Every structure is written in structure tokens, then in C-alpha cells.
Amino acid sequence: MxxxxxxxxxTPLLEVSRNAMLGALEVVGNPSSIHSDGRRARQLLEESREQLAASIGCDPIEVIFTGGGTESVNLAIKGIFLAAREAGRKRILAPLGEHHATIDSLNWLEQNEGAIVEWLPLDEFGRVVPSVVEEKLAEFDDWALFTVIWANNEVGTIQPIAELAAIANRFSVPVHADAVSAFKHLSIDFDSSGLAALSISAHKIGGPQGMGALILDRKAVARPLIHGGGQERDLRSGTQNVAGAAAFAAAVASDIxxxxxxxxxxxxxxxxxxxxxxxxxxxxxxxxxxxxxxxxxxxxxxxxxxxxxxxxxxxxxxxxxxxxxxxxxxxxxxxxxxxxxxxxxxxxxxxxxxxxxxxxxxxxxxxxxxxxxxxxxxxxxxxxxx
Ligand SMILES: Cc1ncc(COP(=O)(O)O)c(C=O)c1O
The missing domain is CATH 3.90.1150.10 (Aspartate Aminotransferase, domain 1)
Incomplete structure (x- = not known):
């Protein structure tokens, strides 16, 4: 290399992640099958979910496995928006400088689903200014979501997420943080974060590509984007990637x-x-x-x-x-x-x-x-x- x-x-695949993946690939069952092969696959999947939950400070039921960071961001933004729109809330707040997974999801919602996106300016260091967020949130009363990148993937700037979430919570606006570049580099405790949703991805921390998770507060309401067998709290149908989840959990558990x-x-x-x-x-x-x-x-x-x-x-x-x-x-x-x-x-x-x-x-x-x-x-x- x-x-x-x-x-x-x-980032290169970690040895522990590769080994966990190879081991899990030997497990033959579908995690939704009720026979013992299926239950073995299910057990591996749920152990991986528990490990991930423990490391990020959430309940295992709040972990929704996805096919990567882009999918997690799409599910958070579109899923929460589509649910909120049913209650007449159609406005989304987002800073400039977000990852394209966010920008393109927001543009799509604007063009196809009647969303109104309010873009926040950044300062010269790429920071979101909390007082500007507060002023903006006070201007309207039909907020569906505030979405913000926790740490910028290009310039590395870390946003004051706790402060931003506390402001949004005062206005009862759910917050989604794209933590794909922050996860494992910063300490994250989802339970006390004030966030409704948080996106992470395995291949940024030494796990495999095409594997991610959305951490979604159990009280948050979202609509699924992928329909089918009702896996992952009915929010992400499809047979789960058991080997990917095991490899993700192994990467999560290893020290950086x-x-x-x-x-x-x-x-x-x-x-x-x-x-x-x-x-x-x-x-x-x-x-x-x-x-x-x-x-x-x-x-x-x-x-x-x-x-x-x-x-x-x-x-x-x-x-x-x-x-x-x-x-x-x-x-x-x-x-x-x-x-x-x-x-x-x-x-x-x-x-x-x-x-x-x-x-x-x-x-x-x-x-x-x-x-x-x-x-x-x-x-x-x-x-x-x-
Ligand atoms: C901040 C951020 N969000 C989302 C993504 C998308 O993640 P994935 O590559 O797992 O789809 C990336 C990847 O570059 C990222 O850096």
C-alpha cells in the first residue's frame, strides 16, 4: 500500500474486523428463520447490536443496521421528515457544508415532497454558530428536523453538538447528527446527547464498506424508505448483513x-x-x-x-x-x-x-x-x- x-x-480493514467477518460468514442461517441455524445467526446479529449500543450509549433497540453512512443519513432525514409532514411540519434546518448524503437528500425532499430547507451559514472556521440556530428556529413553528454534521469530513471542524441539540430541544425540534466522521474519534453518548438520530458507518473506523447504522431514539417517529419483511424495527427491511454487523461490532470494540x-x-x-x-x-x-x-x-x-x-x-x-x-x-x-x-x-x-x-x-x-x-x-x- x-x-x-x-x-x-x-480506513484499512482491521484484523479483528476481518476475522469477525470471516467467522460470521460460516454461520448459515437467516436471522429471521426460527430454526436453530436461524437462531444462531440472530444471536450473532443481536450480540453485534448490543456491542454497538454499549459503545455509543444507547439501547440495542435503537440500533438500526443499514448499508452504510449514506443510507443512514437518507433514512434519518427522509424518514423523520415524512413522518413529521403528516403533522404539517415541513421545514428542515441544515448548515451549509454538509456531506452530499445530506445535501442531496434535502434537495430531493424539496423537489419531490414539499420540504422547505433553511440553510445556515458557517463561520470562517466551518462552525455553526449556536445563536444563529436559535434565531432561525424562533422564526418558524413548522420545523420537522434540524440535521447537522458532527465533525466536518473535509476540514475536520467539530460542531458544538450538545449546545445545538439543547437549543433545538427547547423548540421541540428533533435533531439528527451525521457522526460518520466523528464516531470513535470523539466520545459519543447517545442517551445524554439530546439527539433523536445519529448516523455512523463501519468503513471509517476499520470495519467493512457497505455497512452502517442509524441510531434512532425509541421515541422518534420515522417512516421506512425500504419496504419488505419488516426487519430492523420495520424501518429497514431486508435480510440483515450478519457478517457485516459482526465486523462492524469488532471494529467498534477496538481501540483507536x-x-x-x-x-x-x-x-x-x-x-x-x-x-x-x-x-x-x-x-x-x-x-x-x-x-x-x-x-x-x-x-x-x-x-x-x-x-x-x-x-x-x-x-x-x-x-x-x-x-x-x-x-x-x-x-x-x-x-x-x-x-x-x-x-x-x-x-x-x-x-x-x-x-x-x-x-x-x-x-x-x-x-x-x-x-x-x-x-x-x-x-x-x-x-x-x-
Ligand atoms: C460525514 C459523512 N457522512 C456520510 C458519509 C457517507 O458514508 P458511506 O461512505 O458509509 O456511505 C461520509 C463518507 O464519506 C461522510 O464522511
Whole structure:
């Protein structure tokens, strides 16, 4: 594997997770069958649910297994909205800079289901300002939902979720947090969080891709998006992914290393090696796994290609937008102009990251920066950047 700085896109499968998955694949039964093979599969599924619930501070019945973070976010936003609309509530509050799973769900609800979405501005560090949330919630009385990303997947900024949830609760507005990038990096206690729903994904914490969960308060009302056999509290029909759940639970139970010293070494090293680089996101309230920079005069894609040539995997922002030559909506939401925002580089750490990885990156970054800047200048000369 290359020197890997793209753990926010996906992090390598942990050995314990792989072993749990291989073991569970040997179990033959369908967890809904009543014979002993089925009951064995059911037991494994429920043990995984209990492990996940214990780690996140919720009741096992509040864990709904899904096919990943995107599906969890879709179920939370659309499911809660569709139930609330029956009571005449059709307004949803969301900050700019959310993951596309949220943005596209909200746009879809607006275009097809009569939702009204109120977008909240971010400050220059990507933070949602609690007083702005309070003012907005006070303006209307038909709120269906407030949805917010717990920690931004591009710039790493951590939102004051407890404060935001307390405000929304005063207005009796249910809150959904997209905790896909926050889970395991921050301590989460769902019971005391004031949240109605929380989305998580296995492959961001060392589990397999295509596996996730929605934690849904047992008192929260939501409509299913997938209909069928009534599994998962009748909110997500379909035979459960027992092996995926076992692998997810194993990843949840494993310790995550303290990444802060590595992240600080990375940030300090890059800023020293390239004094023109600018750290984006909140300098203090940011994920221990995230370093995100702007390199003036460069295109983020050039930086990524040049690093790749040197055996280093990085990204410009969300993997879900990879290949789409678009400036990050998160950076635009933070008030940056298109030109500054186009020189973004995201470096994210995880359980396999080492100090040697960080030092290899710091060694090559000045040369990569110079090359990307020259490419940026020559593109501008021929009008490609206009
Ligand atoms: C904040 C956030 N939400 C949702 C998702 C989607 O998760 P998944 O890849 O499991 O569908 C991601 C993945 O990049 C993410 O970072």
C-alpha cells in the first residue's frame, strides 16, 4: 500500500474486523428463520447490536443496521421528515457544508415532497454558530428536523453538538447528527446527547464498506424508505448483513490510537515546509485525524496527482466528489472564493498511520507545491483556470 493519508475516505480493514467477518460468514442461517441455524445467526446479529449500543450509549433497540453512512443519513432525514409532514411540519434546518448524503437528500425532499430547507451559514472556521440556530428556529413553528454534521469530513471542524441539540430541544425540534466522521474519534453518548438520530458507518473506523447504522431514539417517529419483511424495527427491511454487523461490532470494540501528536506533527511540518500553505477549519476544535490546507496558486487535483506519483495517497476533499472538478461547497460555505478554495489538500490519519508516513509527506511537499504552482501558472497563461 502507498503512504496512506486518506483515512477519511476509507480506513484499512482491521484484523479483528476481518476475522469477525470471516467467522460470521460460516454461520448459515437467516436471522429471521426460527430454526436453530436461524437462531444462531440472530444471536450473532443481536450480540453485534448490543456491542454497538454499549459503545455509543444507547439501547440495542435503537440500533438500526443499514448499508452504510449514506443510507443512514437518507433514512434519518427522509424518514423523520415524512413522518413529521403528516403533522404539517415541513421545514428542515441544515448548515451549509454538509456531506452530499445530506445535501442531496434535502434537495430531493424539496423537489419531490414539499420540504422547505433553511440553510445556515458557517463561520470562517466551518462552525455553526449556536445563536444563529436559535434565531432561525424562533422564526418558524413548522420545523420537522434540524440535521447537522458532527465533525466536518473535509476540514475536520467539530460542531458544538450538545449546545445545538439543547437549543433545538427547547423548540421541540428533533435533531439528527451525521457522526460518520466523528464516531470513535470523539466520545459519543447517545442517551445524554439530546439527539433523536445519529448516523455512523463501519468503513471509517476499520470495519467493512457497505455497512452502517442509524441510531434512532425509541421515541422518534420515522417512516421506512425500504419496504419488505419488516426487519430492523420495520424501518429497514431486508435480510440483515450478519457478517457485516459482526465486523462492524469488532471494529467498534477496538481501540483507536491517539492521533493528535501525529496530526500536530503533520500540521506543523507542512506549514514549516511550505510557509505559503494555510491551515483550514477550526485550529482547535478539529478532529485529531484531520489536517486540511489551502495551497495558493495550485489546483488540489494537481497536488493529489503529484503526491500519488510519489507513492502518497491524499485527497482534495470528500471522496464522494472525487473525479468531479468542482470546488468544495464546504470551503465556499466558509466564505472562501473559488480560486482560493481550488488549492485544497486533505490529509487524514487513522489506525495505520505512522510518524514515518508524516515525515515522508513533509519531505516531498515543498517540491510538490512548486510543481503544482507552476502547473497552475501555465494553465492560467493559456486560460484554463479562468
Ligand atoms: C460525514 C459523512 N457522512 C456520510 C458519509 C457517507 O458514508 P458511506 O461512505 O458509509 O456511505 C461520509 C463518507 O464519506 C461522510 O464522511
Amino acid at each position: 502507498s503512504v496512506y493519508f486518506d483515512h477519511a475516505a476509507t 490510537p491517539d492521533l493528535r501528536p501525529l496530526r500536530d506533527r503533520l500540521i506543523a511540518g507542512v506549514l514549516e515546509a511550505v510557509p505559503e500553505a494555510v491551515l483550514t477549519g477550526d485550529p482547535v476544535e478539529r478532529l485529531d485525524s484531520n489536517a486540511h490546507f489551502l495551497f495558493p496558486g495550485c489546483q488540489g487535483d494537481s497536488l493529489v496527482y503529484l503526491l500519488d506519483e510519489r507513492g502518497i495517497s491524499a485527497s482534495t476533499g470528500s471522496a464522494c466528489q472525487a473525479g468531479v472538478p468542482e470546488v468544495s461547497h464546504v470551503l465556499l460555505g466558509m466564505g472562501l472564493d473559488e480560486e482560493s478554495a481550488s488549492g485544497a489538500l486533505r490529509l487524514t490519519l487513522g489506525h495505520s498511520s505512522t510518524a514515518q508516513d508524516v515525515d515522508s509527506l513533509i519531505r516531498v511537499i515543498p517540491e510538490v507545491f512548486e510543481k503544482a504552482r507552476k502547473a497552475g501558472l501555465s494553465n492560467r497563461d493559456v486560460g484554463l483556470n479562468s
